[in-house]
Each structure stands twice: as structure tokens, then as C-alpha cells.
Amino acid sequence: MGRSCITFAPGHISGYFKRIDGISAQTTGSLGAGIVIDKGVTVEMREASEIRIEISDGSMDDWLIREVLSSLDVTAEVRVMVDLPIGAGFGMSAAGLLAAYSAANCVFQLGMTPADIAAAAHEVEVSHGTGLGDVAAATGGGLVVRTHPGISGVTSRFYPDEVFWTISFGGISTHDVITSHEKMQQVTAAFPEREPASLAEFMENSLSFTEKSGLLPPDLLPVLAACKAAGVPASMTMLGNGVFAVGPAAENVLKQFGEPILLHVSRSGPVILEENYV
Numbered sequence: 001m002g003r004s005c006i007t008f009a010p011g012h013i014s015g016y017f018k019r020i021d022g023i024s025a026q027t028t029g030s031l032g033a034g035i036v037i038d039k040g041v042t043v044e045m046r047e048a049s050e051i052r053i054e055i056s057d058g059s060m061d062d063w064l065i066r067e068v069l070s071s072l073d074v075t076a077e078v079r080v081m082v083d084l085p086i087g088a089g090f091g092m093s094a095a096g097l098l099a100a101y102s103a104a105n106c107v108f109q110l111g112m113t114p115a116d117i118a119a120a121a122h123e124v125e126v127s128h129g130t131g132l133g134d135v136a137a138a139t140g141g142g143l144v145v146r147t148h149p150g151i152s153g154v155t156s157r158f159y160p161d162e163v164f165w166t167i168s169f170g171g172i173s174t175h176d177v178i179t180s181h182e183k184m185q186q187v188t189a190a191f192p193e194r195e196p197a198s199l200a201e202f203m204e205n206s207l208s209f210t211e212k213s214g215l216l217p218p219d220l221l222p223v224l225a226a227c228k229a230a231g232v233p234a235s236m237t238m239l240g241n242g243v244f245a246v247g248p249a250a251e252n253v254l255k256q257f258g259e260p261i262l263l264h265v266s267r268s269g270p271v272i273l274e275e276n277y278v
């Protein structure tokens with residue numbers, strides 16, 4: 001007998017970013033811009049005397065969720081359902097952390113505010129090198145521009161109605177990239193000067209960053225070229241081996257290279273979907 005909760009947190013595709021190091025995990029993060037998407041991570045959690053974790057992609061690697069439970073000193077049974085591949089630039093670690101902290105807060109009635117949940121998730125994300133700016137972005141919805149590091153760094157959110165299509169050829173180790181001084185130097189040099197005021201400007205910034213960042217895997221060159229030829233705005237999913245592209249015409253272009261996935265811009269951040277006493 002006890003309480004059980006189901007939560008959802010959206011994923012986030014970074015178009016471009018720049019690492020900022022502060023004196024703590026909370027003041028460390030990134031500046032940049034990206035889109036919060038309607039696919040993400042659902043977490044179902046119930047009180048239990050022993051920890052049991054099941055991840056929908058069959059992964060046995062459950063350290064991220066264990067980290068959440070141990071930081072709160074609670075034991076629970078947890079089911080994690082991931083809508084998109086982990087490690088492929090869809091911010092699944094931030095979504096998993098936000099959904100898991102929200103679920104634990106609901107199950108164990110911890111009284112955490114949304115800012116407490118975001119701070120806890122950002123702490124894990126930064127201290128383990130699984131991301132820098134995704135948590136801040138995914139605390140709400142929209143196309144998000146971040147001008148300060150940390151969970152309060154969002155300056156603007158706007159909500160384009162356009163559909164997005166994405167294609168993924170696999171992962172890139174976020175940890176290895178964001179802890180490489182050399183890679184971060186090139187990324188910083190590639191950071192666009194102009195803050196985007198529209199979806200079109202965001203896509204222009206993202207593509208110019210991608211081309212200068214030194215992070216573009218060669219497999220993506222023909223995909224980006226095909227999008228350009230068809231007049232479809234597209235860029236690389238930071239940090240993953242994939243492309244995201246705007247508008248209905250993107251589907252047919254991306255189809256030549258694999259199985260495209262349809263995305264919309266999320267209107268909200270983490271939510272509690274269900275709360276029960278069992």
C-alpha cells in the first residue's frame with residue numbers, strides 16, 4: 001500500500017550552445033537556444049521497500065534514476081518510458097531527471113517547488129556531464145533562448161506552430177564533448193552573435209553554429225545538403241548524430257535517409273499525469 005505517481009517531462013533539442021563554468025553546478029551550464037519537444041520521458045513511481053528500476057529501451061544502465069532516489073534517500077519501484085533514443089541529442093537525460101524528481105516529489109510528498117526540482121535535476125546533469133542547458137529549457141515549453149547558465153537562465157520562450165521532423169543515426173557522448181577543453185573552445189568560437197527573434201533566425205543560427213562547431217559527423221553532410229536543396233531549414237541535433245528539420249516537406253527529404261519522427265513544440269514543461277493510492 002502507498003502512493004504512486006506518473007509524470008512526464010519533455011525532451012529538448014539544442015540548436016547551439018556555449019559552455020559557461022561557474023563556481024558550482026548551479027552556476028555552471030550553457031547559453032544557447034533550442035526547442036522543447038512533445039516527446040520526452042514518462043516515469044511511473046511507487047513506494048517500495050527495495051529499489052527496482054525498469055527502462056523501456058531495455059537498458060540495464062539505471063544509474064541516473066538511482067542517483068535521483070539516493071539523493072532524496074527514498075526507495076521506490078520505477079518504470080521509465082523513453083519516447084526517443086537516449087544520447088542522441090534529444091535531452092532524454094534532463095527529461096528523465098525532471099520526470100523522476102517530479103514523480104518522487106509526488107509519491108513521497110516532499111514539498112519541492114518546481115524550482116527545487118529543476119535545481120536538483122540540473123545538479124545531477126552538470127555534475128555527471130550529461131548536459132548543460134537542457135534542464136533549464138525543459139522546465140517550460142517553447143523555442144527557448146537562454147542567455148545565462150543555470151536554471152534561471154531563460155530569457156524568452158516562443159511557440160511556433162510549425163511541425164518538425166527528425167532523423168537519428170545514433171548517439172554522441174555528451175560527456176566526452178562537454179568535458180573536452182579543445183572542443184569547447186571551438187564551440188565557443190562558433191557561438192552566433194545574434195539572439196534569434198523567430199524560428200527562421202533560430203534555424204539560421206543553428207546551422208551556422210553546426211558548420212563552425214567541429215561537431216558535425218560526416219554522415220550528416222548529405223542529409224543537410226538534401227534539406228538545403230529542398231529549401232527545408234535543418235540543422236544537427238546537439239549533441240547527437242541526427243538532424244532536425246522544419247515543416248511538412250521535411251518528411252520526404254529525411255525519408256531518403258531513414259525513418260523520420262514527427263515532433264511538435266511542447267507547450268509546457270514537466271507535468272503530473274496521474275496520482276493514486278494503491
Ligand SMILES: Nc1ncnc2c1ncn2[C@@H]1O[C@H](COP(=O)(O)OP(=O)(O)O)[C@@H](O)[C@H]1O
Pocket residue numbers: 041055061062063064065080082085086087088089090091092093094095096097129130131172173174175239
Ligand atoms: N531517460 C533516461 N532514463 C534513464 N537513464 C538515462 C536517461 N537518459 C540518459 N540516461 C543515462 O545517462 C547517460 C547519458 O545520457 P545522455 O547522453 O546525456 O543522454 P541525452 O543526450 O539523451 O540527454 C545514458 O547513457 C544513460 O545511462
Ligand SMILES: CC(C)(COP(=O)(O)O)[C@@H](O)C(=O)O
Pocket residue numbers: 012014016017029030032087088089090091092093130131132133134174178238239240
Ligand atoms: C547540447 C547539450 C550540451 C547536451 O545536450 P544532450 O546531448 O541532448 O544532453 C545541452 O545540454 C546544452 O547545453 O545545450
